[in-house]
Amino acid sequence: METIKTKIEVKERDRLPVIGDREAVFEARDLSVFYGDQRAIDSVNLTIYQRLITAIIGPSGCGKSTFLRTLNRMNDLVPSASISGELRYRGIDLYGPGVDAVEVRRRIGMVFQKPNPFHSSIYDNVAFGMRILGMKKDLDGRVENALRAAALWDEVKDRLKDSALGLSGGQQQRLCIARAIAVEPEVVLFDEPASALDPISTSAIEDLMHELKRDYTLVIVTHNMQQAARVADMTAFFGLEVKPDGSRYGVLVEYDETAKIFTNPSDPRTEGYVTGRFG
Amino acid sequence: MSEPAFTLKATGRLRRRQLVNQAMGALALAAALLAVAVLAIVVISVARRGAGSLNLDFFTQSQAQGFNPKGGGVLFAIVGTFVLVGIASLIALPLGVLTAIYISELATPRLARIGRMALDITNGIPTIVIGIFVFTVLVAAHGQSAFAGSLALSIIMLPIIARSTEEVLLLVPPAQREASLALGVSRWRTTVQVVIPSAMGGILTGTTLAIARVAGETAPLLFLTSLGVASHADANPFHPLSSLTLVIFEYSEQASPDYQSKAWAAAFILMCFVLFTSLTAKLALARYRKKLEG
Numbered sequence: 001m002e003t004i005k006t007k008i009e010v011k012e013r014d015r016l017p018v019i020g021d022r023e024a025v026f027e028a029r030d031l032s033v034f035y036g037d038q039r040a041i042d043s044v045n046l047t048i049y050q051r052l053i054t055a056i057i058g059p060s061g062c063g064k065s066t067f068l069r070t071l072n073r074m075n076d077l078v079p080s081a082s083i084s085g086e087l088r089y090r091g092i093d094l095y096g097p098g099v100d101a102v103e104v105r106r107r108i109g110m111v112f113q114k115p116n117p118f119h120s121s122i123y124d125n126v127a128f129g130m131r132i133l134g135m136k137k138d139l140d141g142r143v144e145n146a147l148r149a150a151a152l153w154d155e156v157k158d159r160l161k162d163s164a165l166g167l168s169g170g171q172q173q174r175l176c177i178a179r180a181i182a183v184e185p186e187v188v189l190f191d192e193p194a195s196a197l198d199p200i201s202t203s204a205i206e207d208l209m210h211e212l213k214r215d216y217t218l219v220i221v222t223h224n225m226q227q228a229a230r231v232a233d234m235t236a237f238f239g240l241e242v243k244p245d246g247s248r249y250g251v252l253v254e255y256d257e258t259a260k261i262f263t264n265p266s267d268p269r270t271e272g273y274v275t276g277r278f279g
Numbered sequence: 280m281s282e283p284a285f286t287l288k289a290t291g292r293l294r295r296r297q298l299v300n301q302a303m304g305a306l307a308l309a310a311a312l313l314a315v316a317v318l319a320i321v322v323i324s325v326a327r328r329g330a331g332s333l334n335l336d337f338f339t340q341s342q343a344q345g346f347n348p349k350g351g352g353v354l355f356a357i358v359g360t361f362v363l364v365g366i367a368s369l370i371a372l373p374l375g376v377l378t379a380i381y382i383s384e385l386a387t388p389r390l391a392r393i394g395r396m397a398l399d400i401t402n403g404i405p406t407i408v409i410g411i412f413v414f415t416v417l418v419a420a421h422g423q424s425a426f427a428g429s430l431a432l433s434i435i436m437l438p439i440i441a442r443s444t445e446e447v448l449l450l451v452p453p454a455q456r457e458a459s460l461a462l463g464v465s466r467w468r469t470t471v472q473v474v475i476p477s478a479m480g481g482i483l484t485g486t487t488l489a490i491a492r493v494a495g496e497t498a499p500l501l502f503l504t505s506l507g508v509a510s511h512a513d514a515n516p517f518h519p520l521s522s523l524t525l526v527i528f529e530y531s532e533q534a535s536p537d538y539q540s541k542a543w544a545a546a547f548i549l550m551c552f553v554l555f556t557s558l559t560a561k562l563a564l565a566r567y568r569k570k571l572e573g
Contacts, residue, residue, distance in 0.1 A: 106463020107463070
């Protein structure tokens with residue numbers, strides 16, 4: 001069990017608090033999410049800060065993906081999903097009256113577990129969102145910028161008209177990242193973005209996230225603790241609560257700087273999880 | 280080494296089971312061959328009787344006039360069929376695709392079930408009944424017209440197009456919809472720009488199958504549009520127009536051998552049209568797939 005702990009490399013960071021005077025982007029207050037009568041996550045209090053990478057880790061079924069999909073209202077697509085409590089995005093109640101989920105998703109982009117390029121050319125994949133949202137000025141330049149930002153330009157610049165499905169899995173995922181940032185969101189959510197990729201592609205995606213951090217607020221769900229330790233500034237550990245009546249739901253156990261979560265967690269459940277003992 | 284006390288060869292009951300096995304296999308093969316043979320026999324017999332009467336006049340002339348005339352062609356019926364099927368497709372295609380979009384993308388599961396059931400029932404209505412329905416609402420008051428016939432054909436096409444479209448819409452992976460929605464694209468734009476293009480091959484195939492099906496319909500047209508012969512081709516949908524199926528129906532009952540051979544020839548070109556449409560759809564689908572996969 002101890003071997004796992006030693007394998008986790010925590011990058012040396014300056015000792016100043018990671019958060020500093022950063023602006024809060026998401027503020028969850030007593031946020032619970034339900035599917036029908038079933039509680040998926042319970043009373044989460046969590047603040048996500050601007051231009052940091054925030055990782056959400058935890059065992060399967062602890063609601064980390066549910067939490068992520070609540071942040072850009074993708075959960076609206078599940079008819080039975082509902083929330084209680086409050087979730088603010090830069091001060092505005094995300095689930096308040098008059099808030100349009102489509103506008104929310106334009107500002108808060110998402111990259112999924114499995115690369116899901118459209119069945120069209122590389123160029124059209126990146127241009128898709130911009131065309132629909134009316135960002136038509138200098139489309140070629142914007143496509144190039146997005147592909148450069150996703151570290152894919154050099155690999156595809158000579159075959160922009162080729163089908164996106166001809167790319168490798170790792171390239172497809174970077175294309176999906178290019179597509180997401182092409183519409184100039186403020187936040188990009190990553191739902192286990194590397195779990196379907198080989199180690200080299202995974203490392204490319206992680207490098208890319210470090211680059212993107214300069215311009216975007218990133219939130220990543222991962223079941224890979226090493227990955228969280230490598231990329232994230234802040235880490236939230238979600239645990240699974242099992243009640244005597246058999247109901248189970250996710251709770252936020254601990255949220256702190258990544259270095260602290262992996263070296264000196266406050267909660268024994270976090271320590272158990274990051275050292276390989278499920279707690 | 281002594282002989283083993285058993286044999287691994289088939290004997291007794293196993294031998295009998297193997298014979299049954301072979302007999303049933305042969306029977307299944309025979310049935311499959313028969314199914315293919317039926318198609319071959321129909322195609323060959325129609326081609327033998329029909330192809331001989333084909334000439335340029337058959338496609339470019341309408342019925343010659345006079346008592347028991349020789350010569351002339353069925354241009355009027357070919358044009359009539361195209362007008363009838365064309366207008367029916369123009370009505371049924373958008374309605375069918377929209378119905379499919381509602382059922383697969385927007386409706387709650389319960390409404391979707393009701394919608395599917397309604398389409399299946401419509402698909403099962405005998406076409407002559409659809410003909411009578413259109414007759415009472417349209418023809419009884421306004422007289423026969425190709426448009427009335429098209430309307431009946433479009434009612435037949437609608438469930439075929441809607442059901443086949445709906446089935447391919449369901450095949451489009453949810454991840455494709457999510458990708459678009461996560462970019463801040465609305466539900467409808469997502470459907471139009473992502474889901475429909477992915478499903479286009481299936482929509483085209485369904486439409487083509489529906490076209491092939493109604494091009495061969497006779498019953499609902501009998502009392503909606505024109506029986507009889509025409510001396511010139513007419514494409515006005517508000518006139519009663521004839522069609523290839525009506526020509527086959529009518530000419531085959533005539534005593535004159537000239538009319539009968541024309542009926543065979545009309546049957547032959549109708550059959551060719553249906554085969555050609557199906558093949559075109561298949562080829563278009565294959566090319567579309569290839570383009571998709573790069």
